[in-house]
Amino acid sequence: MEMENNMESQKRQVISTDDLIADRTGSQGCCGWFLVILSGLFVLLTFPVSIFMCVKIVQEYERAVIFRLGRITDRKAKGPGIFFVLPCTDSFIKVDLRTISFDIPPQEILTKDSVTVSVDGVVYFRVNDPISSVANVSNADYSTRLLAQTTLRNVLGTKNLAEVLSDREGISHSMQSTLDVATDVWGIKVERVEIKDVKLPHQLQRAMAAEAEASREARAKVPAQTGQRARKRARSFALDADVEAFVFPHAACADLKTCQDACECALARKISTRASCSAEPSFCQSCSS
Incomplete structure (x- = not known):
C-alpha cells in the first residue's frame, strides 16, 4: 500500500513538473x-x-x-x-531539503459528542521536489503550517472524546495521509505527525475523576463483602463445634478476624454447656472433669 502511494506521488510530481516547464x-x-x-x-x-x-x-x-x-x-x-x-x-x-518540524498551536475543537477540547501537535516535513515547492506555492513552509491546523480540526471533529483520548496513533496516521496528499503538489513530503497534548475542561476533569474514584470504591467493596460473608459462615459453623474441632481443621478460619470470631462463639457455647452441666450433673459427667 505504501509503495503504491509512493508511485502515485511520483507520478503526480512528474505531471505537475511537466506541466510547469513543458514549454x-x-x-x-x-x-x-x-x-x-x-x-x-x-x-x-x-x-x-x-x-x-x-x-x-x-x-x-x-x-x-x-x-x-x-x-x-x-x-x-x-x-x-x-x-x-x-x-x-x-x-x-x-x-x-532537510526535515523541518513545527508545533501546531493549541486548537479549540468540538468533538463528535459535543465536548470542547484543546489539542496541539507537531509535524515533521521536508521538501521532496524543489521545483514544485518554488513554482507552485509562494511559501511552502507557511502554507503547510496553516494546512496542518485546519487538518487537525477536520480530523478531530469526526471523533468522539473517547477516541481522541485513546486513539492518538490512528489520528496521527490519518492526519499524515491527509496532509501528504494535500501538499504533494507543493513538493512537500509529510514524514510524521504527532498529537502532543489533549486538554480537557476543568469541570469535565473533575467529573471524570469522581467517576474513576467511584469505580475504585466499588471494586474495593467486593473483597470486604466477601470477608463478611466468610465471617458469617464461620460464626454459624462455630455454634456447632468446639474451638479445637473448628479453628484448626477448617480453611474458613484462615484470617485472624475469622479465627477470633470462631473462638468467641465456641467459647461462649462451651461456657453455656458447662453451666448446664453444673446445674444437672446427672445429665453430663464429662464436663465435670
Whole structure:
C-alpha cells in the first residue's frame, strides 16, 4: 500500500513538473536568445572578474532552482556543489531539503459528542521536489503550517472524546495521509505527525475523576463483602463445634478476624454447656472433669 502511494506521488510530481516547464525549450524568443548571447559575450570579455559572478555553490542539503529570464531552465534542480549561472539573465533560489518540524498551536475543537477540547501537535516535513515547492506555492513552509491546523480540526471533529483520548496513533496516521496528499503538489513530503497534548475542561476533569474514584470504591467493596460473608459462615459453623474441632481443621478460619470470631462463639457455647452441666450433673459427667 505504501509503495503504491509512493508511485502515485511520483507520478503526480512528474505531471505537475511537466506541466510547469513543458514549454521551456525554445520559448525564449528572439529577444530572449539575444539577451542570453549578449550575457555570454559579457562573461567572455570580463572573464577574470566574471568568474566570481558565474560560479555558485550550494551545500549537500540544498538545491538551486535556476530561472533564466523568468523561466525554469531544467527539470531538475542544481546541486549539491558547484554550478554556473549567467550574471545578467539568470537568477536562482536555494531550497533546503532537510526535515523541518513545527508545533501546531493549541486548537479549540468540538468533538463528535459535543465536548470542547484543546489539542496541539507537531509535524515533521521536508521538501521532496524543489521545483514544485518554488513554482507552485509562494511559501511552502507557511502554507503547510496553516494546512496542518485546519487538518487537525477536520480530523478531530469526526471523533468522539473517547477516541481522541485513546486513539492518538490512528489520528496521527490519518492526519499524515491527509496532509501528504494535500501538499504533494507543493513538493512537500509529510514524514510524521504527532498529537502532543489533549486538554480537557476543568469541570469535565473533575467529573471524570469522581467517576474513576467511584469505580475504585466499588471494586474495593467486593473483597470486604466477601470477608463478611466468610465471617458469617464461620460464626454459624462455630455454634456447632468446639474451638479445637473448628479453628484448626477448617480453611474458613484462615484470617485472624475469622479465627477470633470462631473462638468467641465456641467459647461462649462451651461456657453455656458447662453451666448446664453444673446445674444437672446427672445429665453430663464429662464436663465435670
